[in-house]
Amino acid sequence: MHGDARCLAVLRxxxxxxxxxxxxxxxALVGWCERQGLTATTPFTVTLPxxxxxxxxVLEQHLA
Known part of the structure; x- marks a missing residue:
């Protein structure tokens, strides 16, 4: 998924x-994203019903 998102962002x-x-x-998922080149920025919590x-x-990667 991250690769697709990165490709779309670069194309745009x-x-x-x-x-x-x-x-x-x-x-583990955060760690995987970091190994893909993303940097963890802001943690958040959602209260479910x-x-x-x-x-x-939230993670980010500078593309330019």
Whole structure:
């Protein structure tokens, strides 16, 4: 998914790609994104209708 997003951003001439992902558990998905060249920036939490917290992480990559 990240590769597709990066390709679309580059084709559109965008200087910055930002994505978000699930950051819970062992943060394995965040680690994978970082290994793909993204940098973790802002963590966030979404409160689900059940009242449970869903931890997320914004990541970015400069393209230009």
């Amino acid at each position: 001439g965008l200087p910055l790609l930002r994505v978000d992902c699930y950051a819970g558990g062992d943060r 059940s009242g449970d917290a869903w931890p997320g992480q």
